[in-house]
Amino acid sequence: GESVGLHLPTLSVQEGDNSIINCAYSNSASDYFIWYKQESGKGPQFIIDIRSNMDKRQGQRVTVLLNKTVKHLSLQIAATQPGDSAVYFCAENFYGGATNKLIFGTGTLLAVQP
Amino acid sequence: EPEVTQTPSHQVTQMGQEVILRCVPISNHLYFYWYRQILGQKVEFLVSFYNNEISEKSEIFDDQFSVERPDGSNFTLKIRSTKLEDSAMYFCATKPGPGTDTQYFGPGTRLTVL
Numbered sequence: 325g326e327s328v329g330l331h332l333p334t335l336s337v338q339e340g341d342n343s344i345i346n347c348a349y350s351n352s353a354s355d356y357f358i359w360y361k362q363e364s365g366k367g368p369q370f371i372i373d374i375r376s377n378m379d380k381r382q383g384q385r386v387t388v389l390l391n392k393t394v395k396h397l398s399l400q401i402a403a404t405q406p407g408d409s410a411v412y413f414c415a416e417n418f419y420g421g422a423t424n425k426l427i428f429g430t431g432t433l434l435a436v437q438p
Numbered sequence: 439e440p441e442v443t444q445t446p447s448h449q450v451t452q453m454g455q456e457v458i459l460r461c462v463p464i465s466n467h468l469y470f471y472w473y474r475q476i477l478g479q480k481v482e483f484l485v486s487f488y489n490n491e492i493s494e495k496s497e498i499f500d501d502q503f504s505v506e507r508p509d510g511s512n513f514t515l516k517i518r519s520t521k522l523e524d525s526a527m528y529f530c531a532t533k534p535g536p537g538t539d540t541q542y543f544g545p546g547t548r549l550t551v552l
Contacts, residue, residue: 332478356539358539358540360543365546366545366546367442367529367543367544367545367546368481368529368543369543370540370543373539373540413480413481415481417539423469423486423488423493423494424486424539425471425483425486425494426473426481426483426531426541427483428480428482429480430479430480431480
């Protein structure tokens with residue numbers, strides 16, 4: 325299940341290493357997923373998305389993997405940089421009424437050590 | 439690159455007072471959303487708005503909350519009588535139109551209720 329509270333899961337990596345952030349989603353019918361990056365005091369910033377008809381999608385230094393069998397999503401960041409330090413949220417897309425809404429996961433704090 | 443903007447960045451109010459949070463969506467975007475994030479917790483959906491009416495609202499969005507697009511530019515969230523537990527970051531998000539699911543978030547308004 326999801327954890328809710330003040331304590332965020334934290335991933336600490338060395339600069340230059342690859343980072344993998346994981347997320348479990350709840351609805352097997354969800355068809356669209358997004359990873360957002362949130363820096364302190366700022367709003368969620370779109371990183372990369374993936375549709376449910378795909379297993380993998382690559383962007384610049386980022387890759388998202390989707391495993392629908394176990395309802396698992398991961399974000400891989402290559403050659404992690406100090407500027408990547410932030411909280412990362414996965415979000416799944418729900419449709420209700422005339423439009424969609426996003427259901428966010430708990431978030432993971434990525435701390436990049438120089 | 440066009441961005442969602444929000445004002446004010448920080449609002450402090452007394453319990454029981456009314457507040458209005460303002461958002462200027464990205465030009466030509468048709469769908470509008472409010473989300474909130476209590477400190478240290480995940481982002482939660484409040485309401486979606488399309489074609490000048492609410493499409494969907496969450497359980498959080500009770501009778502104390504209302505939204506409107508008064509002048510075709512701003513998109514506002516009003517909290518009629520604030521409570522201590524309304525203290526949170528409030529994010530506006532917008533998306534272009536049907537067939538697109540990616541929502542773009544503003545920087546947020548930090549609401550502090552004393």
